[in-house]
Amino acid sequence: MLKGNIKSKTARKLIKQWANLHSEELRSNWDKAVQGKQIDKIEPLN
Numbered sequence: 001m002l003k004g005n006i007k008s009k010t011a012r013k014l015i016k017q018w019a020n021l022h023s024e025e026l027r028s029n030w031d032k033a034v035q036g037k038q039i040d041k042i043e044p045l046n
Contacts, residue, residue, distance in 0.1 A: 018045040 006012050019026060022042050029039040 014045060021045070 006015070025040065025042045029042065032039050
């Protein structure tokens with residue numbers, strides 16, 4: 001996370017797990033956003 005405060009340890013753990021699973025998609029979306037392109041949907045954690 002870049003900004004914010006989540007107090008729940010469980011929520012932070014799940015967010016980190018999701019980000020690790022989707023790191024390539026997140027990087028691709030970041031690059032697209034910087035270029036002003038539409039980003040792709042990323043599946044939620046199941």
